[in-house]
Amino acid sequence: MAADGTLVAGAPAAAGSGRANTMQRFARRRSTIAFLMALPLIALIGGLVVYPAGYAMWLSTLNRRMTANIGLGNFEILLDSDTFWMVIMQSCIFAVGAVIAKALIGFWLAHMLHHIPAKGQRKWRGMLLIPWVIPPALSTLGWWWMFDPSYSSINWLLNIFAVPAVPWLGEPWWARFSVILVNVWYGSPFFMIMYLAALKSVPDQLYEAAAIDGATGWQGLRYVTLPMMQNIISITVLFSLIVTFANYDIVRVLTNGGPRDLTQVFASYAFQVGILSGNLPRGAAVSLFMFPVLAVFAYFILRGINRRNKEQM
Amino acid sequence: MSASTASTIVSYTGKKLGSLRSERRWALWTAYASLIVATIIFLAPPFYMLVTSLKSSSEISNLSGNPWIVRAPTLENYMELIANPLFRGFFVNSVIITLCVVAISMVISVLAAFSLARMKFWGSQALATGVFLTYLVPDTLLFIPLYQIVGSLGLLNSIWGLILIYPTLTVPFCTWIMIGYFASIPKELDEAALIDGAGWMQMLTKIFIPVALPGIIAATIFAFTVSWAAFVYPTAFVTTPEHMPLTIGVVSQLIRGDTFAWGQIMAGALMAALPPVVVYAFLMDYYIAGLTAGATKG
Structure with a gap:
C-alpha cells in the first residue's frame, strides 16, 4: 500500500522532472537549431554589409594610393570643392523634387483607381504599373532616345502645338528636370500601388459616418483618409527618399553627370571619383556622405513601422 | 440596407439626389480621364521603344515624318x-x-x-x-x-x-x-x-x-x-x-x-x-x- 503510494507519488514526480529536463534540453536544442538556421543570414549581413561598411570608413581615411592614413583629409578636400557642393545640392533637388512629385501623382492615381468600379481596377492597375516593372536602366535608354537633340520625339509632339524645341539634356536646368521626370515616371506606380492598398484598408463605415455628419468629399479626404493613411504615406515617402537619394542608374544612362557635372548626384559622383578615376578612398568618402541622411530616414521608417505594429496589436 | 437608405433619400430630397448623382458621374469621368492620360504617358516610352526597334536605320534617320509610327516594320x-x-x-x-x-x-x-x-x-x-x-x-x-x-x-x-x-x-x-x-x-x-x-x-x-x-x-x-x-x-x-x-x-x-x-x-x-x-x-x-x-x- 505504502509502496504503492510512493510509486504513485514518485512516478509523476519522476516524469515531471524528466519532462522538465527534456524540455530544457529541447529549448536549448531549439535555440541552437534556430541560430544555425539563421547563420547564413548572419554571415551574409556580417560579411557583405557590416564589414564593408566598416571597411568603407577605414578606406575613406587613406590617401589615393592607399599607402598612408590621412585622417579626414578626403572629407576636407571634398568639402572644399565647388563640384562637391553642386553634387550635394543636386542630390537634394533630385530626391526632394522627385519624391514630392511621385507622392502627389501616386496619391492622385490611387484615388482615381479607387473611385472606378472594382472590376475595371485590375486592368488599369496592370497597365499603370508597367513603368515600375521594366528595369530602370533599360527604360531610361528609351527616354534618352526620346530626349535625343536631333531626333527627339517629344519635341516633335511639342512642335505640333507650336512649342519650340526643348534642349532636354543640353541645358543644366532642363537636364535636371529631365532626370527628375524619368525618376517620377519610374517611381509613381510604386506610390500608387502602396496608397491603393492603404485606401482599401480604410473601413467604409468611417466614410458613411462622415457623410451622415455632413462631411463633403474634401473633408472626408482631409479628416478620414489622410489620418488613416498617415503612417503608410510617411513610410513610403521616407523609403522612396532613401532610394531616390541613392539613385544611380537614371543619371548614369541619361546624362552621365553632364552637362559639366551639373546633374551629378552622390552615387554617380562616387562612381566617377572612385571607380573611373581610380581614387577609391575619396569615392568611399563621397558615398559615406549619404550615410547620415539615410540613417535619419531609416530611424523614422523604423519608428513608423513599430508604431503601426502596435496599432495592429 | 444602403438601397433602403437611398430610397428614403429619393423620397425626401429628389432634387439633392439629382445633384449628388451628377456629382458622382462627374467624379467618375474625372477618374477615367486621369487614368487615360496617365496610362498614355506611362506607356509612351515603352511604346516608342517598340516603334523604334521595328524601324530600319534609314527610317530612323529620316526626319520628315511622324516618329511615333512605323511605316515599313522590320524585324x-x-x-x-x-x-x-x-x-x-x-x-x-x-x-x-x-x-x-x-x-x-x-x-x-x-x-x-x-x-x-x-x-x-x-x-x-x-x-x-x-x-x-x-x-x-x-x-x-x-x-x-x-x-x-x-x-x-x-x-x-x-x-x-x-x-x-x-x-x-x-x-x-x-x-x-x-x-x-x-x-x-x-x-x-x-x-x-x-x-x-x-x-x-x-x-x-x-x-x-x-x-x-x-x-x-x-x-x-x-x-x-x-x-x-x-x-x-x-x-x-x-x-x-x-x-x-x-x-x-x-x-x-x-x-x-x-x-x-x-x-x-x-x-x-x-x-x-x-x-x-x-x-x-x-x-x-x-x-x-x-x-x-x-x-x-x-
Whole structure:
C-alpha cells in the first residue's frame, strides 16, 4: 500500500522532472537549431554589409594610393570643392523634387483607381504599373532616345502645338528636370500601388459616418483618409527618399553627370571619383556622405513601422 | 440596407439626389480621364521603344515624318541581335546569375525567417530589426568597399562575383516578408505537428512552406526582378563584355562611337526587359503582394 503510494507519488514526480529536463534540453536544442538556421543570414549581413561598411570608413581615411592614413583629409578636400557642393545640392533637388512629385501623382492615381468600379481596377492597375516593372536602366535608354537633340520625339509632339524645341539634356536646368521626370515616371506606380492598398484598408463605415455628419468629399479626404493613411504615406515617402537619394542608374544612362557635372548626384559622383578615376578612398568618402541622411530616414521608417505594429496589436 | 437608405433619400430630397448623382458621374469621368492620360504617358516610352526597334536605320534617320509610327516594320534589328554572340552571352550570363541568386536568396531567407518568426534565440529580435535596416541600405552606399573585397577575392570581371554580392540586395527583403507570412500562421499548427512528432525541419517543409506558398512566390518574384535589373554592381565589377549581364551589356556595349544604332539599342533593351514583364503579366497579384508586403505586413 505504502509502496504503492510512493510509486504513485514518485512516478509523476519522476516524469515531471524528466519532462522538465527534456524540455530544457529541447529549448536549448531549439535555440541552437534556430541560430544555425539563421547563420547564413548572419554571415551574409556580417560579411557583405557590416564589414564593408566598416571597411568603407577605414578606406575613406587613406590617401589615393592607399599607402598612408590621412585622417579626414578626403572629407576636407571634398568639402572644399565647388563640384562637391553642386553634387550635394543636386542630390537634394533630385530626391526632394522627385519624391514630392511621385507622392502627389501616386496619391492622385490611387484615388482615381479607387473611385472606378472594382472590376475595371485590375486592368488599369496592370497597365499603370508597367513603368515600375521594366528595369530602370533599360527604360531610361528609351527616354534618352526620346530626349535625343536631333531626333527627339517629344519635341516633335511639342512642335505640333507650336512649342519650340526643348534642349532636354543640353541645358543644366532642363537636364535636371529631365532626370527628375524619368525618376517620377519610374517611381509613381510604386506610390500608387502602396496608397491603393492603404485606401482599401480604410473601413467604409468611417466614410458613411462622415457623410451622415455632413462631411463633403474634401473633408472626408482631409479628416478620414489622410489620418488613416498617415503612417503608410510617411513610410513610403521616407523609403522612396532613401532610394531616390541613392539613385544611380537614371543619371548614369541619361546624362552621365553632364552637362559639366551639373546633374551629378552622390552615387554617380562616387562612381566617377572612385571607380573611373581610380581614387577609391575619396569615392568611399563621397558615398559615406549619404550615410547620415539615410540613417535619419531609416530611424523614422523604423519608428513608423513599430508604431503601426502596435496599432495592429 | 444602403438601397433602403437611398430610397428614403429619393423620397425626401429628389432634387439633392439629382445633384449628388451628377456629382458622382462627374467624379467618375474625372477618374477615367486621369487614368487615360496617365496610362498614355506611362506607356509612351515603352511604346516608342517598340516603334523604334521595328524601324530600319534609314527610317530612323529620316526626319520628315511622324516618329511615333512605323511605316515599313522590320524585324532586322531583332534578328541581328539574336545572331550576335555577344548579346546571347549577356542573356546567358543574366540567366545564370538570376537563377543562382534566386536559389541562394530563397534558401537563406526561408531558413532565417522560420527561425526568426518561430524559434526565438538570443538576439533574434535585434537580428530581425537588423534585417530590415539592411534592406534600407542602398547598393550605392557600399559598392566601393565591395569593389575592393570582390577584387581581393579575384572575382572582378566574373559572374561569380555578382552571384556573391547580389544576395545582399535580395535576402533582407525576402526574409522580412517571409517573417511576416510565417508569423501569420497559427501556432496551433506547429503544436499539432510537434505532438505528432515532427522535427523542426519537417515542420518547415511540410507545414510552413506549403501554407506560406503565396509569400514564397512573392519573395521569389522580388529576388528575380531585383537580380535581373541590378545595375550598380555589374557596372562597377564587370568591364569585360563577355562577362556582362544584360542590363549593363545593353547600356554599354550596344552604344559604340558617335553613330548610335538606335533600332538595335531599343530592340536589345526591350528583349532584356521582357522576362520581368512576362513574369509580371502572369503573376501580377503575387508581384503586387510582394511589393506592398513591406509596409502593410511589416
